[in-house]
Amino acid sequence: MNTGSPLATLATLLLTQASTSAARIDHAALGLLAASAVLVAVLAGLNLYFVVRYRRGSAVPRPPSALASWKIETLWIVATTIGFLGFFAWGARIYLDVERPPAGADEIAVIGRQWMWDIRQPNGRREFNELHVPVHTDIRLLLTSEDVIHSFFVPAFRLKQDVVPGKQVSLWFNATAEGAFPFYCSEFCGSKHANMIGVVVAESPERYARWLAQGDSAPERLARGGVLYQRYGCSGCHTQPSAVHAPALAGIYGRQIPVTGGGFVRVDDAYLRDCILTPGKVAPAGYPLIMPAFQGVVPEGDLIELIAYIRELDAGDRVDPNPRTSR
Amino acid sequence: MKATAEPPAGDAPAPDYLSSGYSLRSWLCTLDHKRIGLLYLVSITFFFMIGAAAAAAMRVALLSPKGDLIVSDVYNRLFTLHGVLMIWFFLIPAVPNVLGNFLLPLMIGARDVAFPRLNLASWYIFMTGAALALYAILAGGVDTGWTFYTPYSSTYSNGHVMAMAAGVFIAGFSSIATGLNFIVTIHRLRAPGLTWFRLPLFVWSLYSTSIILVLATPVLALTLFLMVLERGFGVGIFDPKIGGDPLLFQHLFWFYSHPAVYVMILPGMGVVSELVACFARKPIYGYRVMAFAILAIAALGFLVWGHHMFVSSQSIYAGVVFSLLSFLVSVPSAIKVLNWTATLHRGSIRLDAPMLYALGFMGLFTVGGLTGLFLATMAVDVHLHGTYFVVAHFHYVMVGGMVMAYMGGMHYWWPKISGRMYHEWSARIAALLIFLGFNLTFFPQFILGYLGMPRRYYAYPEEFHALNVLSTAGASILGLGYLLPLIYLSWSLCRGPRAPANPWGATGLEWQTPSPPPTGNFATTPIVTEGPYAYRPEEP
Numbered sequence: 073m074n075t076g077s078p079l080a081t082l083a084t085l086l087l088t089q090a091s092t093s094a095a096r097i098d099h100a101a102l103g104l105l106a107a108s109a110v111l112v113a114v115l116a117g118l119n120l121y122f123v124v125r126y127r128r129g130s131a132v133p134r135p136p137s138a139l140a141s142w143k144i145e146t147l148w149i150v151a152t153t154i155g156f157l158g159f160f161a162w163g164a165r166i167y168l169d170v171e172r173p174p175a176g177a178d179e180i181a182v183i184g185r186q187w188m189w190d191i192r193q194p195n196g197r198r199e200f201n202e203l204h205v206p207v208h209t210d211i212r213l214l215l216t217s218e219d220v221i222h223s224f225f226v227p228a229f230r231l232k233q234d235v236v237p238g239k240q241v242s243l244w245f246n247a248t249a250e251g252a253f254p255f256y257c258s259e260f261c262g263s264k265h266a267n268m269i270g271v272v273v274a275e276s277p278e279r280y281a282r283w284l285a286q287g288d289s290a291p292e293r294l295a296r297g298g299v300l301y302q303r304y305g306c307s308g309c310h311t312q313p314s315a316v317h318a319p320a321l322a323g324i325y326g327r328q329i330p331v332t333g334g335g336f337v338r339v340d341d342a343y344l345r346d347c348i349l350t351p352g353k354v355a356p357a358g359y360p361l362i363m364p365a366f367q368g369v370v371p372e373g374d375l376i377e378l379i380a381y382i383r384e385l386d387a388g389d390r391v392d393p394n395p396r397t398s399r
Numbered sequence: 400m401k402a403t404a405e406p407p408a409g410d411a412p413a414p415d416y417l418s419s420g421y422s423l424r425s426w427l428c429t430l431d432h433k434r435i436g437l438l439y440l441v442s443i444t445f446f447f448m449i450g451a452a453a454a455a456a457m458r459v460a461l462l463s464p465k466g467d468l469i470v471s472d473v474y475n476r477l478f479t480l481h482g483v484l485m486i487w488f489f490l491i492p493a494v495p496n497v498l499g500n501f502l503l504p505l506m507i508g509a510r511d512v513a514f515p516r517l518n519l520a521s522w523y524i525f526m527t528g529a530a531l532a533l534y535a536i537l538a539g540g541v542d543t544g545w546t547f548y549t550p551y552s553s554t555y556s557n558g559h560v561m562a563m564a565a566g567v568f569i570a571g572f573s574s575i576a577t578g579l580n581f582i583v584t585i586h587r588l589r590a591p592g593l594t595w596f597r598l599p600l601f602v603w604s605l606y607s608t609s610i611i612l613v614l615a616t617p618v619l620a621l622t623l624f625l626m627v628l629e630r631g632f633g634v635g636i637f638d639p640k641i642g643g644d645p646l647l648f649q650h651l652f653w654f655y656s657h658p659a660v661y662v663m664i665l666p667g668m669g670v671v672s673e674l675v676a677c678f679a680r681k682p683i684y685g686y687r688v689m690a691f692a693i694l695a696i697a698a699l700g701f702l703v704w705g706h707h708m709f710v711s712s713q714s715i716y717a718g719v720v721f722s723l724l725s726f727l728v729s730v731p732s733a734i735k736v737l738n739w740t741a742t743l744h745r746g747s748i749r750l751d752a753p754m755l756y757a758l759g760f761m762g763l764f765t766v767g768g769l770t771g772l773f774l775a776t777m778a779v780d781v782h783l784h785g786t787y788f789v790v791a792h793f794h795y796v797m798v799g800g801m802v803m804a805y806m807g808g809m810h811y812w813w814p815k816i817s818g819r820m821y822h823e824w825s826a827r828i829a830a831l832l833i834f835l836g837f838n839l840t841f842f843p844q845f846i847l848g849y850l851g852m853p854r855r856y857y858a859y860p861e862e863f864h865a866l867n868v869l870s871t872a873g874a875s876i877l878g879l880g881y882l883l884p885l886i887y888l889s890w891s892l893c894r895g896p897r898a899p900a901n902p903w904g905a906t907g908l909e910w911q912t913p914s915p916p917p918t919g920n921f922a923t924t925p926i927v928t929e930g931p932y933a934y935r936p937e938e939p
Contacts, residue, residue, distance in 0.1 A: 156733075
């Protein structure tokens with residue numbers, strides 16, 4: 073099935089294809105639709121034909137079938153298995169591409185909570201129930217939930233990802249058309265589930281950049297992160313010169329650090345997230361495990377700002393390049 | 400199945416099971432499998448009507464896109480009560496506990512099930528569970544959906560989740576008891592000469608269903624128990640805020656609930672096999688393959704739960720394996736559909752009402768099965784998951800498949816159950832109305848789903864309006880179609896002409912005893928000498 077087929081055109085008329093994945097997923101669906109339509113037509117036709125031709129009382133002869141039934145059975149077991157495996161492979165191939173994000177995609181944080189979408193652009197600009205993205209750019213959404221399971225669903229992109237509390241998951245896409253495309257919450261999340269909808273605004277990279285710059289709040293976000301860094305007590309142990317109980321965080325982002333039990337880990341967003349929520353999981357080597365777990369204490373929005381703050385903490389402030397291994 | 404029965408010892412025929420006692424006590428304390436079957440029939444018909452009323456209310460509400468007819472909290476309670484009642488208190492017990500209870504001993508030439516007291520206890524357990532579920536509904540309802548996803552159900556919902564879960568938990572023990580009873584009955588109480596490969600396919604389907612019930616239901620009980628532990632006592636199992644994992648709930652829930660889908664459809668497939676063979680007057684094509692297909696579906700059904708979780712953030716590689724297994728479980732289902740069609744070939748076909756339902760089943764189940772392939776195809780599922788496409792798909796399988804089969808079976812065995820014939824043309828018109836109404840209700844929902852309308856929305860964007868109106872229009876025809884049998888079957892109970900022992904000229908031991916059967920089923924134990932479906936197309 074190719075894009076030029078009338079069926080594909082019909083699908084496009086029904087529902088805009090606005091991402092690089094949309095056309096591929098539609099092709100697989102149309103392939104299934106065509107195969108199903110043929111099968112239903114053949115079966116319904118045969119059933120009708122048999123019901124009329126072999127109705128009780130008709131004089132048609134009914135000799136026993138000459139073909140051994142095991143041959144027929146084998147034929148359609150093999151045929152259906154092969155056909156089904158074909159569709160399996162087709163769907164799995166696209167799925168793996170859709171699920172594995174490409175390197176270097178722009179990251180936007182999306183927080184689901186009853187009943188709104190809270191979105192943070194890379195420069196800290198916040199928006200609610202609206203997601204601005206540049207077209208023809210790989211975008212990776214980092215999704216978290218503050219309460220129950222939500223699901224982020226953009227029909228025009230043919231994409232969906234459940235947003236699960238307690239973990240960060242991602243969804244990537246590359247928008248191919250400018251326009252406003254609705255997105256929905258598609259996992260039941262309570263009273264106002266049906267109102268948890270919004271719109272993706274896909275625009276040219278230039279317009280997007282202008283839009284982003286209007287609300288550049290990077291400095292403010294850093295300030296907010298700094299306040300949180302104090303409020304949650306991070307600064308008590310993690311800021312020089314008091315880095316006795318805990319590693320100093322200035323300049324640590326992006327470095328390889330030794331961890332308890334041997335081995336090294338690169339400090340990135342995911343690792344910082346784990347360290348804050350469940351410090352014992354993979355702890356830096358050489359420090360007593362005295363940090364409390366912040367799971368269920370830090371809301372997702374604060375977590376994003378804290379991590380952004382830690383990321384920007386530069387090493388100017390007297391850094392110990394090698395964390396202590398003993399005291 | 401041909402049986403040679405020796406002539407009864409005495410001249411006076413034994414009283415039939417219906418006239419063996421008229422007191423309330425003779426019904427509520429009966430150990431007769433046929434009476435227990437009727438107790439289930441009355442109870443599940445009642446639950447079906449409540450569930451259907453909830454569906455009707457939702458369809459009316461969805462006439463308006465703004466959701467101004469029914470507010471969100473009421474709507475959410477309606478779809479939860481619809482799902483819970485229809486699945487646990489109608490679909491799961493429908494064929495096994497009504498038709499299975501009534502027919503299984505008759506079909507294998509036994510006087511009763513292996514454990515008649517357990518059988519009665521199972522009905523009381525079921526009714527206790529149902530009473531709790533009804534209490535939860537009357538006390539203010541539950542808004543979690545029948546899937547009870549955590550942490551919404553365990554922490555956030557403020558409905559009567561615990562009572563509802565307790566109701567489903569208790570009803571589960573009824574499933575386990577019935578399943579166990581059927582397994583032992585089929586192993587131990589078959590008539591002389593009734594070997595495994597002389598069993599009617601309906602008995603095969605009850606056997607597989609019972610195995611699933613015994614193996615899977617404890618997992619549901621455990622899952623709901625853990626959910627209640629978290630909700631009631633704050634034990635962190637599913638809610639990440641107290642150290643739990645929300646996906647664990649989904650794994651456990653679907654480990655039960657996907658096999659449960661086969662509990663709902665396999666007995667329907669068994670019924671349809673009986674109907675097609677009888678009304679085409681031919682042995683079922685590929686009988687052994689059909690029997691093995693039932694077993695294969697039951698076994699593979701345990702290995703595909705993860706296809707409900709392709710977008711849940713489970714490992715994508717685990718997803719690939721679940722997708723592969725889901726395609727494999729569709730092969731035996733496809734084989735069954737093809738073999739029914741092959742059975743029609745060179746048959747001698749009559750379109751009595753039960754056959755119309757069977758043909759309806761074949762068409763609707765095919766559509767339901769094929770749209771299941773869309774959902775097993777991972778990339779397509781990413782788009783369709785959680786939309787009306789899924790709603791349409793499982794209604795095609797559950798209502799278009801299972802309920803059609805149940806209705807077909809009810810009509811086919813009604814003369815045996817009631818001893819009366821119903822009005823044939825009313826039944827044919829009802830079958831046609833149900834088929835048309837069903838398609839008009841649910842086909843538009845496939846399109847709605849592909850266009851992106853999520854399920855469980857009490858209000859929706861304007862662009863989905865027309866298709867929703869169409870769906871509601873279909874639902875009103877469907878509702879009429881379901882009302883008709885209620886009327887003419889009740890009418891036939893008092894006014895219908897007396898049914899002969901074997902009105903359809905069918906094979907099968909249940910037709911060799913009078914209609915309605917005497918309390919002990921058979922005057923003398925039948926002896927079986929040939930396989931099931933010994934039909935000849937040439938015979939009238």
